[in-house]
Amino acid sequence: MRAVIIEQPGNVALGTRSVPTLVDGAVLIRVRTVGFCGSDLNTFRGLNPLVSYPRVPGHEIAGVVEEVGEGVPREISTGAHVTVIPYTACGQCSACRRGRINTCRNNQTLGVQRDGALTERITLPWQSLLQGEGLDRRELALVEPLAVGFHAVARGRVAEGDVVAVIGTGAVGLGAVAGAVRARGTVIAVDVDDDKLTMARRAGATHVVNSRSGSLHDRLQELTRGDGPDVVIEAVGLPETFLAAVAEVAVAGRVVYIGYAKAPVSFDTTQFVRKELDILGARNATADDFRAVLTLLRGKGFPVADAVTRVVRMDEAADALRGWDADPAAVTRIHVDLD
Ligand SMILES: [Zn+2]
Numbered sequence: 001m002r003a004v005i006i007e008q009p010g011n012v013a014l015g016t017r018s019v020p021t022l023v024d025g026a027v028l029i030r031v032r033t034v035g036f037c038g039s040d041l042n043t044f045r046g047l048n049p050l051v052s053y054p055r056v057p058g059h060e061i062a063g064v065v066e067e068v069g070e071g072v073p074r075e076i077s078t079g080a081h082v083t084v085i086p087y088t089a090c091g092q093c094s095a096c097r098r099g100r101i102n103t104c105r106n107n108q109t110l111g112v113q114r115d116g117a118l119t120e121r122i123t124l125p126w127q128s129l130l131q132g133e134g135l136d137r138r139e140l141a142l143v144e145p146l147a148v149g150f151h152a153v154a155r156g157r158v159a160e161g162d163v164v165a166v167i168g169t170g171a172v173g174l175g176a177v178a179g180a181v182r183a184r185g186t187v188i189a190v191d192v193d194d195d196k197l198t199m200a201r202r203a204g205a206t207h208v209v210n211s212r213s214g215s216l217h218d219r220l221q222e223l224t225r226g227d228g229p230d231v232v233i234e235a236v237g238l239p240e241t242f243l244a245a246v247a248e249v250a251v252a253g254r255v256v257y258i259g260y261a262k263a264p265v266s267f268d269t270t271q272f273v274r275k276e277l278d279i280l281g282a283r284n285a286t287a288d289d290f291r292a293v294l295t296l297l298r299g300k301g302f303p304v305a306d307a308v309t310r311v312v313r314m315d316e317a318a319d320a321l322r323g324w325d326a327d328p329a330a331v332t333r334i335h336v337d338l339d
């Protein structure tokens, strides 16, 4: 069967892989659509330390159940449209023992530590599937990045009355916007791209701030009557946005980092103490986060068509990844349709 393979950093092409065999407790999925994630781009660029090569990328998945192994519950039947929780949990490590399975020490995300979904068929344990009835392939392939944003909202304990600034409105940041709105926060979306800020409004942001065309500090102070936001969610991964989150958050506020910083960041740690901040990391997402996103999408409460910048066929996927590498800002999501 065909597969998109990143052979080495900078080298991606259409190749072949053998069809996986179905084992007990597993399901054979015919992959319909895969979204390219920033982590796939980093794999292509050789910037993802968790990846070895060659690697089939892809973990944002819409698929159809084609065959069901022994011991799989009846609710999962052939022909069902599904999305996938692309992580694993060992059940043994300290994080798993504490119930924090989304950050399992031995996690293997599809397309990162193991081959991913940009291939015609994959097999997965039935527990990794989520039923997607009523949702189309565009929606199903967006569930994972939005769920990562929802997870950050859960980590930040966003509740009614909170003012939440979300810095960075790519797919994950848009998930954080929608998740914070769902948690009854008032959202200020921050980006350097007006088109992305328009999407953030459609995802429910009350205010938008283009930090390139004015002072982020002044705008946030104005919008919060001098307090700063109760929660700041950082979804960019640049040193300056890591620092802005701590500088702008209110006293006794919460900072949640989802962005993966590509370089070390130096902090003035007196702010942590003086403001008595909760500084939190958010990694991957839980099954509850995925289910909450499915509910959001079923309510048609998210601008799916805007977030999918481009749709390509499998034989165009390698070119699309190279194009994204050349002009990363222009893309929220590229979807690869396999059928
Ligand atoms: Zn992703």
Ligand SMILES: [Zn+2]
Residues within 6 Å of the ligand: 089, 090, 091, 092, 093, 094, 095, 096, 097, 104, 105, 106, 107
């Ligand atoms: Zn574990």
